[in-house]
Amino acid sequence: MIGVTASCALAKENAHVIALADTRDKNKMLEFAAAAVLESAAEILAANAKDVAHCERGAQFADRLMLNESRLKDMAEGLEKLIELPNPIGEIAEEWTVPNGMRISKVRVPLGVIGIIYEARPNVTVDAIGLCIKTGNAIVLRGSKEAYSSNEALVAAVKARLRSGGYNPEFIQLIQDVSREGAETLMTCRDYVDVLIPRGSASLIRTVVEKSTVPVIETGAGNCHAYIEQTADIDKALDIVLNGKLRRPSVCNALESLLVDESAAKKFLPVILGALKEKGVEIVGCEKTRAVCPFVVPASEDDYAAEYLALKISVKVVRGVEEACEHINKYSTKHSEVIVTESKEAAEYFTSRIDSAAVYVNASTCFTDGFQFGFGAEMGISTQKLHARGPLGLKQLTSEKYVIRGNGQVRA
Numbered sequence: 001m002i003g004v005t006a007s008c009a010l011a012k013e014n015a016h017v018i019a020l021a022d023t024r025d026k027n028k029m030l031e032f033a034a035a036a037v038l039e040s041a042a043e044i045l046a047a048n049a050k051d052v053a054h055c056e057r058g059a060q061f062a063d064r065l066m067l068n069e070s071r072l073k074d075m076a077e078g079l080e081k082l083i084e085l086p087n088p089i090g091e092i093a094e095e096w097t098v099p100n101g102m103r104i105s106k107v108r109v110p111l112g113v114i115g116i117i118y119e120a121r122p123n124v125t126v127d128a129i130g131l132c133i134k135t136g137n138a139i140v141l142r143g144s145k146e147a148y149s150s151n152e153a154l155v156a157a158v159k160a161r162l163r164s165g166g167y168n169p170e171f172i173q174l175i176q177d178v179s180r181e182g183a184e185t186l187m188t189c190r191d192y193v194d195v196l197i198p199r200g201s202a203s204l205i206r207t208v209v210e211k212s213t214v215p216v217i218e219t220g221a222g223n224c225h226a227y228i229e230q231t232a233d234i235d236k237a238l239d240i241v242l243n244g245k246l247r248r249p250s251v252c253n254a255l256e257s258l259l260v261d262e263s264a265a266k267k268f269l270p271v272i273l274g275a276l277k278e279k280g281v282e283i284v285g286c287e288k289t290r291a292v293c294p295f296v297v298p299a300s301e302d303d304y305a306a307e308y309l310a311l312k313i314s315v316k317v318v319r320g321v322e323e324a325c326e327h328i329n330k331y332s333t334k335h336s337e338v339i340v341t342e343s344k345e346a347a348e349y350f351t352s353r354i355d356s357a358a359v360y361v362n363a364s365t366c367f368t369d370g371f372q373f374g375f376g377a378e379m380g381i382s383t384q385k386l387h388a389r390g391p392l393g394l395k396q397l398t399s400e401k402y403v404i405r406g407n408g409q410v411r412a
Contacts, residue, residue, distance in 0.1 A: 004185040007173040008140050008192035011113050014170040015138035019110050023087040025167070029133050032161045034079035037126060040157035041072050047153035048122065055146055060250040060310055064120040065147055075126045081376040082134045088394045089136045103405040108398045110136035112194035115186055116379065117142045117208055119200030122150040127370075127377040129158055129172055134376075135397040138171040140193060142186055144200075145178035187212035197392070199380040202307060202333075217392065220357075220383025221307045222252030222335040224365045227324040227350065228268050229341035230261040236362055237340040241272050243364040244338070246279055250309045252381060253336050253368040257304065258315045259324045262288065265317045269293050276313065285315035292317075304331045321346045325353040332356055334383040336365040357383050357390040 002010075021029070037044070048067040055062045091108040098104060114137045118124045125141055132139040143151040151174060159169035175182060187196065190213050198208035202221035209216055226244060228237045244255030260268050269292045273283055277295060284299035296315065303314040304327070318324045321339070328337050338360035339350040347361045358368045358381075368391065370378025375393025382388050388396035 001176045004142075004175055004177050004182050005189060005192070007175055008113070008115070008186065008189040010170055011138040011140050011173040012192040014168060015110075015113055017168045018133060018138060018171045019112075019136045021133075021136065026087060026133055026136070027083045028165065029162055029167055030079050030083045030130055032165045032167075033126070033129060033133070033158045034076040036157040036161035037072055037076045037079070037154070039161070040153070041069065044072065044150065044153045044157060045069075047149040051147055051149045057146065061120055061146070063248075064250050065122070065150070067122055067150060071123060075123050078127060078371060078377040079130045081371070082130050082394075085134070085376050085394060087134065088398050093400060100409050101407060102409055105403045105405075106400050107403050108395070109401050111397060111399050113138040113140060113192060114379075114397065115140040115142065115189070115193040115196045115214065117183055117186065117196065117198045117200070117204065119144045119204060120147055121199075122147050122154060124199060125151045125154045125174075126158070128379055129155075131377055131379055131392075131394065131397055132172075135394055137397060138173075140173045140175065140186065140189075142175040142183060143178070148178055184211060187214060190214050197379055217380075217382055217387060218384040219380035219392070220252070220335050221333045222254065222381070223256045223305060223307045223331060223333045224253060224335050224368075225257040225259060225328045225332060225337045226255055226365070227259040227318075227321070227328070227337070227339045228261060228264070228272070229321060229324075229339055229343060229346045229350075230264040231342040231346065232261075232264070232268070232340040233342060234268060234271060237268060238272055238275060240338060240340055240362070240364050242275060242279070243366055245276060245281060245311075245313055247364075247366050249311050251366075252307075253365050254309070255365055256306065256308050256313060257328075257331070258313055259318050259327060260289075260315065261321075261324075262317050262319050265289070265292055269315075269317075273315065280311055282310075282312040283315060284312070286317055288317035289315045307333065321349050325350060329353070329355055335381060336360065336368040338363065338365050357381060 094106040155174040162169040193214045196214040197217045198205045273293045283296045284303050285296040290296045334356045336358040370391040379392035
């Protein structure tokens with residue numbers, strides 16, 4: 001088994017391969033990677049079946065872990081979408097001339113070696129490889145032990161296809177040591193890894209942020225809220241809430257908390273909560289909610305801060321958009337929030353007051369996704385404010401450098 005530090009060093013040693021690749025070669029690599037996912041489907045699905053069979057972390061975790069033909073096709077399509085997008089490297093973000101005649105350009109460049117620590121989802125493996133190819137970054141992948149066979153099969157397929165196409169694939173490294181100690185070693189590989197991105201549970205992200213000596217881009221847990229304002233269209237509200245909660249309860253952009261305006265609670269709550277109950281959703285709520293819908297279980301303070309990742313939702317009746325915003329900003333993880341309203345004034349108040357990475361008006365929080373935003377794929381959803389916020393697409397995985405062109409100028 002190759003050690004963690006050795007894998008990181010190998011990625012660093014080969015980082016120039018992808019950093020110096022031109023657009024044609026990057027797109028060819030992406031084409032090869034997409035083909036590899038589909039051509040090696042049988043091997044990948046067999047490895048994934050082994051992971052799923054040994055999964056002991058419940059149905060929601062198993063859903064995040066599972067691959068099938070449709071999900072492999074989506075992964076390949078994500079890589080192909082990246083081919084269509086512009087190569088961000090070398091792009092001149094700004095350019096100007098200073099009084100002494102020097103021409104200064106701010107040019108987009110790769111971050112270097114990106115490490116990613118993630119749980120369950122094998123699709124992250126392919127998304128990360130594709131994004132790093134297009135942005136000229138080397139990549140060190142550290143998935144969870146539950147998904148190791150799947151990740152190993154995916155990485156092996158992509159690297160074999162790149163190698164057969166004449167490219168050195170060693171800028172892609174999969175950490176073989178999936179122990180906690182191995183993860184902590186990666187967090188301290190500052191000599192080889194330029195930035196670390198954790199993607200997974202709140203506890204995983206917190207551990208990486210607290211223990212890493214490598215700079216971290218913090219992706220966040222998703223306690224996402226929907227606020228049904230008094231002027232809301234009930235059909236829109238029902239569709240948005242059901243889609244947000246039921247589409248895939250185990251993902252970070254799923255709806256976890258529902259707020260309803262007090263003046264419309266008797267109108268909206270029986271319809272929306274009744275529909276959720278019919279779908280098997282466990283509902284906890286405040287006393288005002290329970291007065292309208294007695295089948296609702298009392299909510300605790302912890303419920304309002306929870307990311308359930310399951311068929312469960314918290315509900316609170318609030319007095320207007322001001323209280324709704326106060327509640328969301330207090331309990332939110334700063335991921336995605338939506339207001340359902342027909343009032344322009346309420347929408348403007350909500351979008352200006354809510355401090356989250358994605359703020360919606362009359363649309364499902366499920367759209368917080370790199371592919372849906374037109375990024376081709378994403379490395380995660382950043383809920384911090386430095387160095388990037390929201391879906392981490394191509395431009396968010398780059399840095400900048402200044403190139404200064406002179407004609408013999410010297411400083412006095």
